[in-house]
Amino acid sequence: MTGSKKSIIKHTAIVFLLTTLLLTFFSRTINQYLLPEVEVRLASRGTLQNETKASGEVKILHTKKIYSPGSLDIKEVHVKKGDTVSSGAILLTVDTSQAKLEIKSMELELLRLRNDLKDYEESLKPFDAVPYENEIALAQKTVEREKQNLDIIRAIYSKDVQDHIDAASERVKQAKKDLIDKEKLLEEKKKEAENEKEVYERTVKEMKLAIAIKDMEIGQVLENHSNLSYDDQLILLNRLELEYQQLKNQLEIYKLNYTPIDITFYEEAITIAKETLAQEEENLKQVIESYEQSSENRLRLFNAQCSLENAEVALMEKQEQLIKKQEESLSEQERLARNISEKKAEIQFKSQQLDNLKKSIPKDGKITAPCEGVIRSVGVESGQISNNQQVLFEILESDSTFSVQWLMNPAQSEHVKAGDKVSLKIKGESDIYIDGLVDEKTFSSAHGMYLFTSDISAQAEYPLEEGQEVEVTIQEASKSYDLIVPTRCISMQNGMNYIFVLRERQGALGHEYYVEQVNVTIIESDVLNTAINGYINPEDKVVVDSSKALFHNAQVKLR
């Protein structure tokens, strides 16, 4: 080993040892700076204080409110807030002259309305349709008469002409029918001739084919029948030639016997029918023209037709007039009925208003106290005009009490019962704190919640107002638990609740603190504390606060 290597190793060892020594010397100091500082609390046995908060308001029982019976001109108010009044004491005086004038004015208006109603009722009469119906009956008679007149003119002047026209028309029809029949016959014959020609051609073709076959058979006999004797061949050949000649003769006879159907006759008959039709149509035309040429007859007939039409128009006009008049009458009646009902309602309303006005004027122009008590509030001043139903006075009766009422939903109020302690914080310029009891618990179906009442009549010396906001705190002790720790010391990881418990051990630097992570189950909690289940003892210290994040077995120092 070289000296330099040894030297390096020696120096390295010295540096290492010195560094270690130095760090060891400062280790406690460094440790004090780096260790998490924790605050601990003792786990304990005990109960939880469940606090339920609600918002309520002050209610005053047994107060009497005096409302303004109408619009009153206040002449003078005789009492002020805090005054003690006896039953029947005069509270205020009213000026009634204006109200009386108003009553007179309303009576006059009511009379006017009743007169209007009477006028409308008289105007309401049913519609008279008799004159219009008489006119329609007359118009109907005129129409009947004109119809008869037209029929007579038609019967007298056009009977012969009509007969001629009818006869000519009948002949034209006959000629047309005849022409159509002949055209149909011609078509049938043409089809028949085509069929016969087709049969003829097919038969000729067959016969020619049979002749050709015979000719071929003769040729075969002449060439190929060597196995037959000469005589047999000769006999066979003669027989075939005979049959051949017979077939040729049959074809010639058939051709000679065939005669195609002649349709010329039918075509000529159609030409004749057409000429007859044209002649008849010309005849009909002449007859009609001769009828139209008799102008006198036409004029009379036209006049009669015009008269009839005029009479019919007149009848329709009369009928429409009647319908229109009926509709107008109905509309008028509806309008009158509406007016009448409107006037009746108006009269009823005005009558009621008049009655109210009469009632609203206090007797002798004075309003008196209905009961004995203290004036809590005065709603008007002298010279003012009060509104209808305005609260003029509120009198706190001699036997009045205060209470606080609040609503709580069924889940919240499950454990709250009559007799539980409540702390009431009545908010105002300076908050008032009162301890009381729950006096009543009733279900309010209107709110779907429980209504609680706490009577605070005993504290009536406080200057309370109805409707003052109250913060209600209901305290309820839970059952006793073995382990209760501050809620803030519980943490959650992966769905498991855990706490850090302070432990002591003998470490390298002597006695040291460390934390142990203990899984716990939460049973119940209040605002500050939680009852838990877990592997810790009631006298163990649990970590409630730490200056740094903690982990299982982490060394810590106490705050």
Next chain:
Amino acid sequence: MSIIIKRSLSQGIRKLFVYTVLVLAAILLLFPIITMLCNAMMESREVIEAYAFLGSGVKIEGNIGLKLIPDKVTLIQYYNVLFRKPTFLMMFWNSVIITVPIVVGQIVVSVLGAYAFAKLKFPLREPLFFTYIIVMLMPFQVTLVPNFIMLRQLKLLGSYAAVILPGIFSTFGVFLLRQFMVQIPDEYCEAAKMDGAGYFFTFFKIILPQCKGAVASLAILVFIDNWNIVEQPLIFLDNASKYPLSVFLSQINLSELGVAFACGVLFMLPALLVFLYGENYLVEGIQHSGLK
């Protein structure tokens, strides 16, 4: 000529084979140290993620993947060990307190004992030395209970002396040095005697100077052996604050796996430095003592 080429070729192939085997063996032996050095430069999160299976309790089948390349090279673990773990430093000094007296004490005792067995003639010398060898061959666990009873009788249990004293009187040092001293010729001792030197003079002036290498090698071996001591402190010491660093390493839990690697490196450093410093003495001492 061809014979020479063939021979040199076969020698080359043999060398290549031997070197390959040796390199592979070296890699295999160094692999845990390499793993430790690499993992010591990782963040705790990375180490825990890489070796999470160690604490899962799940039976691992197949090859276990070791992570050697850090995602981000950092010395945070060394910072944690040296600044945030005073336990490490305290236990380091515990190790020093235990190891250094053992080394010094064992050298003193062993040198004298070995001299007596090697150069002095007294009755039952050989049977006594044989007994020494027998005791040396016995594993520690055999003498554990007698040691424990004796220390309790002496009321030394729980003190550093409970670990140091049995360490000082280890038989291995006597054996090692005796083997070395036997090889020193007796003529040196006889010549000194003739010149009027006594036993101690002969020992200090003649024998001991010649045994420097063996003493150094003994010191290295004893230091390494006792630096890694685990069982004795666990049994004889009742206070964790007196445990040496070797015990601390075995108690680092899974959540501090990153720190464990850095601790391992720092723990290894003193033993390595001692070994490197006395490497030549060690080889020499082992060669001449016949342990080779």
